[in-house]
Amino acid sequence: MIECKDIKKEYTTGEEKTMVLKGLSFVINDGEYVAIMGPSGSGKSTLMHILGALDTPTSGTYLLDGKDVSKLNDHELADIRKDKIGFVFQAFNLLPRASVIRNVALPLVYAGVPKHEREEIAKKALIQAGFDEARFNHLSNQLSGGQMQRVAIARALVNNPSLLLADEPTGNLDTKTGEIVLETFEKLNKQGHTVILITHEEDVARHARRIIHIKDGEILKDEKIK
Amino acid sequence: MSETSIPKTSIKIADLIEETFSAVSSNKTRSGLTMLGIVIGIASVIAMVAIGTGAQSSIEARISSLGANLLTIQPGAPRTFGSTVNAGRGNAQTLTKADASSLSSLSGVKAVSPESTNREQVISSTSNTNTSVIGAVSAYPEVHNMTIAQGLWFTDSQVSGFAKVVVIGPTVQGDLFSGMATSTVIGQSITVNGLPFTIVGITASKGGSGFGNTDNNVYIPLSTAQQFLTGSIYVGSISIEATSQSVMTSVTDEITAALLARHKITDPTKADFNIINQADIASTASSVTGTFTALLAAVAGISLVVGGIGIMNMMLTTVTERTREIGLRKAIGAQRSDITLQFLAEAIVLTVLGGVIGIMLGWGVSWGVTRFFSITTQVSVNSILLAFGVSAGIGILFGYYPAVRASKLNPIEALRYE
Numbered sequence: 001m002i003e004c005k006d007i008k009k010e011y012t013t014g015e016e017k018t019m020v021l022k023g024l025s026f027v028i029n030d031g032e033y034v035a036i037m038g039p040s041g042s043g044k045s046t047l048m049h050i051l052g053a054l055d056t057p058t059s060g061t062y063l064l065d066g067k068d069v070s071k072l073n074d075h076e077l078a079d080i081r082k083d084k085i086g087f088v089f090q091a092f093n094l095l096p097r098a099s100v101i102r103n104v105a106l107p108l109v110y111a112g113v114p115k116h117e118r119e120e121i122a123k124k125a126l127i128q129a130g131f132d133e134a135r136f137n138h139l140s141n142q143l144s145g146g147q148m149q150r151v152a153i154a155r156a157l158v159n160n161p162s163l164l165l166a167d168e169p170t171g172n173l174d175t176k177t178g179e180i181v182l183e184t185f186e187k188l189n190k191q192g193h194t195v196i197l198i199t200h201e202e203d204v205a206r207h208a209r210r211i212i213h214i215k216d217g218e219i220l221k222d223e224k225i226k
Numbered sequence: 227m228s229e230t231s232i233p234k235t236s237i238k239i240a241d242l243i244e245e246t247f248s249a250v251s252s253n254k255t256r257s258g259l260t261m262l263g264i265v266i267g268i269a270s271v272i273a274m275v276a277i278g279t280g281a282q283s284s285i286e287a288r289i290s291s292l293g294a295n296l297l298t299i300q301p302g303a304p305r306t307f308g309s310t311v312n313a314g315r316g317n318a319q320t321l322t323k324a325d326a327s328s329l330s331s332l333s334g335v336k337a338v339s340p341e342s343t344n345r346e347q348v349i350s351s352t353s354n355t356n357t358s359v360i361g362a363v364s365a366y367p368e369v370h371n372m373t374i375a376q377g378l379w380f381t382d383s384q385v386s387g388f389a390k391v392v393v394i395g396p397t398v399q400g401d402l403f404s405g406m407a408t409s410t411v412i413g414q415s416i417t418v419n420g421l422p423f424t425i426v427g428i429t430a431s432k433g434g435s436g437f438g439n440t441d442n443n444v445y446i447p448l449s450t451a452q453q454f455l456t457g458s459i460y461v462g463s464i465s466i467e468a469t470s471q472s473v474m475t476s477v478t479d480e481i482t483a484a485l486l487a488r489h490k491i492t493d494p495t496k497a498d499f500n501i502i503n504q505a506d507i508a509s510t511a512s513s514v515t516g517t518f519t520a521l522l523a524a525v526a527g528i529s530l531v532v533g534g535i536g537i538m539n540m541m542l543t544t545v546t547e548r549t550r551e552i553g554l555r556k557a558i559g560a561q562r563s564d565i566t567l568q569f570l571a572e573a574i575v576l577t578v579l580g581g582v583i584g585i586m587l588g589w590g591v592s593w594g595v596t597r598f599f600s601i602t603t604q605v606s607v608n609s610i611l612l613a614f615g616v617s618a619g620i621g622i623l624f625g626y627y628p629a630v631r632a633s634k635l636n637p638i639e640a641l642r643y644e
Contacts, residue, residue, distance in 0.1 A: 082559020107558040
């Protein structure tokens with residue numbers, strides 16, 4: 001469960017201070033499928049970084065599963081990311097010249113999972129992400145965009161995180177492949193995964209069951225979708 | 227919660243090794259070229275030190291072939307009475323056969339060999355040459371590490387009986403009796419300074435050249451030389467073989483005291499002789515070659531440093547190229563120290579691998595130098611261990627900065643990097 005209370009983020013460039021997030025408060029329960037939507041410069045990326053434990057807010061509290069993440073140091077943030085968060089990026093960010101299995105198993109390396117168990121766990125995650133079993137041993141640079149994004153989703157799932165964070169996951173894909181990827185998220189959500197989608201596209205956001213509209217660092221509207 | 231100062235890593239060693247090798251092998255051309263700098267650096271250090279050490283040991287061997295534990299007593303510089311002008315050392319005539327025989331009873335002295343040297347014309351029935359004629363006693367071959375190839379060295383009775391016998395060196399044999407079988411040379415007659423001598427032996431070749439060449443000498447009994455060539459009771463020098471290397475200093479002191487007493491000199495600074503220690507010459511020569519070895523190694527060491535900078539350059543490029551990968555690794559939970567370790571390990575693998583190849587190449591080059599240029603080389607275990615340690619050290623030294631830079635990347639910016 002995510003509980004954000006009055007999250008503020010301020011950047012200082014030289015003399016000038018910019019308030020990117022101006023005090024956001026919201027709760028996301030386990031098993032929700034939420035889209036955070038807003039135009040570029042709205043602060044949605046900054047919010048995603050805070051939710052993903054890549055960054056900490058200037059003020060306010062962020063409780064992830066009851067644990068206050070907003071005041072942790074670098075080491076502790078890395079541990080949170082390792083155990084609780086699964087990232088899916090717009091640019092996939094797969095290791096080049098590495099097999100699909102190795103890419104998916106990479107988080108397990110840092111989680112200290114024994115080597116012989118990793119392949120099994122990685123295969124399960126790949127099947128969950130709807131990746132074609134025939135291509136498990138292909139190299140990541142031999143895959144199409146849609147396939148790469150499914151590998152990235154499997155990698156995000158492999159540690160069984162509390163939260164799947166997808167940052168513009170369809171941004172580098174054509175509409176048709178994008179749809180397939182979004183269906184995958186829907187399927188994962190039905191299996192009980194909490195999914196947060198960050199996007200600037202209304203069409204994409206409509207796939208979620210709740211949309212938090214952000215503009216100029218403030219929540220514009222918190223919308224439930226039937 | 228307080229900050230922990232101990233770096234926390236989550237990656238296991240086996241995984242670190244796997245990650246490292248897959249990273250190094252993913253760009254083989256570049257890894258190879260980067261390694262080449264270290265390979266050349268290490269190989270040149272190994273080869274240069276091998277050549278230097280080889281030269282050193284061959285010089286030492288040559289010097290010790292002149293005689294083991296050898297002390298040479300030379301007459302001091304003569305000074306005309308009432309004058310302060312010194313002539314060169316060794317020119318005075320102060321040493322006698324009696325001095326020599328008195329020294330043989332000293333402890334630590336194994337053998338004593340008084341000697342004289344004259345430059346004479348030596349004539350055979352077919353040819354002639356001008357060479358050094360050494361007046362020697364029976365102990366001479368032992369003291370000077372000399373062996374007789376054919377015939378015999380002269381005996382004590384021949385020495386005391388003014389016998390007109392001669393032992394010649396192999397070079398002299400070639401000059402005087404070219405084309406004649408060695409066995410028939412024994413018994414031939416030659417004249418030295420107009421006097422007929424019978425050849426009784428030929429020395430074995432010692433090699434060497436220049437001032438150290440003993441193959442071009444002719445040896446006659448000291449008594450005969452004194453009687454017919456020098457016409458004096460003095461000897462040119464006295465060579466002494468000490469029982470061991472460790473007693474050289476004490477023997478030198480004993481000889482000094484004994485000769486000062488015999489010559490009735492109270493002030494040691496006015497001694498009419500001086501003693502040259504073979505070991506001193508050897509150590510001087512080896513310190514000279516040691517300096518050369520150090521010089522060669524230093525030049526080679528520079529190329530090693532250049533190779534190390536090549537590693538650093540490559541690692542910095544790699545860090546920049548793999549910024550997004552670093553961002554991703556951080557996003558999925560890698561600690562800062564995991565990233566440091568990964569890039570440091572890559573640098574170390576490159577240098578150690580380069581070091582191993584360099585050691586083999588250096589060994590090969592040393593072998594080739596010996597094989598094709600007939601220069602003695604000696605690859606020492608020390609230089610290999612040193613080279614290996616240095617290459618690993620270079621990996622750590624030049625890999626550390628890029629690795630830390632990688633670990634300090636902000637994951638957000640790293641993920642956004644284009």
